[in-house]
Amino acid sequence: MGSSSKDDSGSDGEASSGDTPPPDSTRFTEGERVLAYHGPRIYEAKVQKAEQRKKDWKYFVHYLGWNKNWDEWVGADRLLKHTEENVSKQQALHKKQNLDKNSKLGRSQTKPKNSADTKTDKEDTKGNATKGKKRKADSNAEKDNISMEKQVKVQIPSTLKKQLVDDWEFVTQQDKLVKLPRSPTVDDILSKYLEYRSKKDGVMTDSIGEVLKGIRCYFDKALPVMLLYKRERQQYQDVIKEDVSPSTIYGAEHLLRLFVKLPELLAYVNIEVETLTRLQQKLLDFLKFLQKNQSTFFLSAYDGSKVSESKSKGKDE
Numbered sequence: 517m518g519s520s521s522k523d524d525s526g527s528d529g530e531a532s533s534g535d536t537p538p539p540d541s542t543r544f545t546e547g548e549r550v551l552a553y554h555g556p557r558i559y560e561a562k563v564q565k566a567e568q569r570k571k572d573w574k575y576f577v578h579y580l581g582w583n584k585n586w587d588e589w590v591g592a593d594r595l596l597k598h599t600e601e602n603v604s605k606q607q608a609l610h611k612k613q614n615l616d617k618n619s620k621l622g623r624s625q626t627k628p629k630n631s632a633d634t635k636t637d638k639e640d641t642k643g644n645a646t647k648g649k650k651r652k653a654d655s656n657a658e659k660d661n662i663s664m665e666k667q668v669k670v671q672i673p674s675t676l677k678k679q680l681v682d683d684w685e686f687v688t689q690q691d692k693l694v695k696l697p698r699s700p701t702v703d704d705i706l707s708k709y710l711e712y713r714s715k716k717d718g719v720m721t722d723s724i725g726e727v728l729k730g731i732r733c734y735f736d737k738a739l740p741v742m743l744l745y746k747r748e749r750q751q752y753q754d755v756i757k758e759d760v761s762p763s764t765i766y767g768a769e770h771l772l773r774l775f776v777k778l779p780e781l782l783a784y785v786n787i788e789v790e791t792l793t794r795l796q797q798k799l800l801d802f803l804k805f806l807q808k809n810q811s812t813f814f815l816s817a818y819d820g821s822k823v824s825e826s827k828s829k830g831k832d833e
Contacts (some may be wrong), residue, residue, distance in 0.1 A: 544575055544595055551596040551606055552577050554586075555780040556613060558596070558606040569689055585671050589681070670778050670799055673807045679814055680776065683769055687745045692818035694748075696755050698767025702735055705768060705813060709805050727798045732763050734781060735774050739766065743773045768806060768813035775803060 544550055544563045552561040564587070565576035575595060578587045596602040672680070686692045700708065706728045713724050735743075739762045744752055755765055762770075778799070787795070806813060 543573060543592070544597075549580075549598045550577070551598055551602050552579065552590060553594045553596075554579070555783070556609075558609055560598070561595075563595075583669070585669070589684070669796060670775050670803070671796075672772075672775060673803060675810060676772060676803060676807055679769075679810065680772060683773070684745075686818040687747055690818070690820065691747065692820040693751055694767065694769050694815060695819040696751065697765045698769075698815075700813060701765065701767055702732065702763035702771045703761075705771065705806070706732055706763075708809075709802055712805060713801075723794075724798065727795065727802075731771075731774070731802075734778070735763050735766075735771060736761050738774060738777060738781065739770060742777055743770055767815075769815060772806065772814075775799070 544566060546563055546566050548563045550561050550563055551558050559582075560580040561577040562580060563575050564578055567574050567576075573592050574589050575592070576587065576589050577595070578584060596605070710724060710728055740752060740756075752762075756762060
């Protein structure tokens with residue numbers, strides 16, 4: 517399941533999507549069963565808390581059947597009433613994504629097997645072993661499509677979850693920004709972690725280096741696409757010039773948002789179960805390192821001047 521945040525860092529603008537609260541007909545109540553967008557999918561969820569923050573309603577939801585680590589604050593634009601019409605919409609979207617993934621896998625068949633095709637296969641005794649393998653491969657691919665997001669889990673420690681909430685409050689509710697460039701930067705933090713692991717393990721392993729290299733690459737690519745709030749975009753354009761990597765400018769605040777989005781980003785990567793387990797352990801260890809150094813790596817207050825300047829110039833998108 518996919519940040520931001522499951523977020524929520526809400527970092528792809530969802531936390532700042534509008535200034536007008538939804539009309540009464542679209543508001544949701546505590547205890548209400550709903551449908552919630554997360555990444556490209558729609559999941560069943562339950563509203564646990566509802567709060568009006570300034571002009572926007574925010575809802576703390578629990579995804580039914582999922583670990584409470586995925587619980588998050590979302591805006592009304594992420595929720596749907598649990599009606600027959602919306603359930604049909606959920607099912608149609610699920611089918612469409614299965615079809616899209618099947619076509620990307622480059623299968624020889626032009627469309628997925630329907631129930632009639634499956635029945636015919638079962639009745640056909642000729643070449644049964646070959647067809648059995650083909651059906652098993654189809655089943656596994658569809659199962660992977662359904663469960664991959666569920667398999668890729670990044671467990672964020674509770675104190676870092678609070679850090680994400682504070683981060684959201686500073687930017688979207690208090691009109692403040694992280695003052696850039698940050699110190700330490702994302703690159704600095706990754707280097708410090710590599711040094712920390714090398715001392716602890718007594719050796720510098722290639723696998724740790726590869727994971728950190730991947731984190732840096734994902735961060736640089738994902739930051740402008742899904743890790744910035746609406747109010748931060750102008751700042752990004754001001755500070756990131758040609759040939760400048762975001763990881764050399766931004767710090768822990770934006771790096772933490774990446775870990776909310778990683779399940780969504782990794783959902784369509786072909787990873788073996790054993791490799792996935794090791795990766796999740798390494799990501800959790802890195803998050804614990806961030807938690808251990810939270811007071812050093814993270815700002816306790818953001819800068820309010822830059823947003824005001826951008827607004828006065830009419831540049832804020």
